[in-house]
Amino acid sequence: MATVRAEPYEFAFEPGQVALVIIDMQRDFVDPGGFGEALGNDVSLLRRAIAPTARVLAAARQAGMLVIHTREGHRPDLADLPPAKKARGHLKTGIGDAGPMGRILVRGEYGHDIIDELRPRAGEPVVDKPGKGAFYATDLDAILRSRDVAKLIVCGVTTEVCVNTTVREANDRGYDCLVLADCVASYFPEFQRVALEMIKAQGGIFGWVGESADLLAALAPGKETTRPAA
Numbered sequence: 001m002a003t004v005r006a007e008p009y010e011f012a013f014e015p016g017q018v019a020l021v022i023i024d025m026q027r028d029f030v031d032p033g034g035f036g037e038a039l040g041n042d043v044s045l046l047r048r049a050i051a052p053t054a055r056v057l058a059a060a061r062q063a064g065m066l067v068i069h070t071r072e073g074h075r076p077d078l079a080d081l082p083p084a085k086k087a088r089g090h091l092k093t094g095i096g097d098a099g100p101m102g103r104i105l106v107r108g109e110y111g112h113d114i115i116d117e118l119r120p121r122a123g124e125p126v127v128d129k130p131g132k133g134a135f136y137a138t139d140l141d142a143i144l145r146s147r148d149v150a151k152l153i154v155c156g157v158t159t160e161v162c163v164n165t166t167v168r169e170a171n172d173r174g175y176d177c178l179v180l181a182d183c184v185a186s187y188f189p190e191f192q193r194v195a196l197e198m199i200k201a202q203g204g205i206f207g208w209v210g211e212s213a214d215l216l217a218a219l220a221p222g223k224e225t226t227r228p229a230a
């Protein structure tokens, strides 16, 4: 059993029964010229999560942990794009339209894919999702249950949108989620702070919040206990 210092209290897991879930680290959100920027956001705020997430990804692979990547996006014919989602924001350039990295949030396009720094390896499931939550209209729940995974370590973007929605969906399905604060990011610093507060409030109403350094310490070879509190 590994234990990670976290709030509201330590997060314990068997490395074989936990999955690392990396949410939507796609060029469309993280790179200039994508959907995130089309929404008026400064994408540089998201890029700070890349390096710590890459370290967690390497450690998870080393530990033999199940790694799952998600991507938000739609079929090229946009048949799974709700008209309300397409219309929202009255954007000049929105989902399905041509952007500098291909059609925005459309599967198969360059911008829809995961950034090079966190590229999935063969054998790591990539879950394509049409919504903000990774459980809605996907096979994520089936993938996790078939492997007896009931605990998730969550990284990705954005903290208050797809990360929070996914954690809430997971919580209602009986999963325990540890969100790594330095491996998730928001275009809005205030939302980053509050979204993490919401998860861990009331005794962990939706889950746990920790730091990647504490997870890495727990996963280090031969390390099976929590790092002592500072």
Ligand code: TIU
Pocket (backbone or CB within 6 Å): 023, 024, 029, 036, 039, 072, 132, 157, 158, 159, 161, 162, 163, 187
């Ligand atoms: N706009 C925003 O903050 N996020 C999204 O649209 N999708 C995800 O968070 N992945």
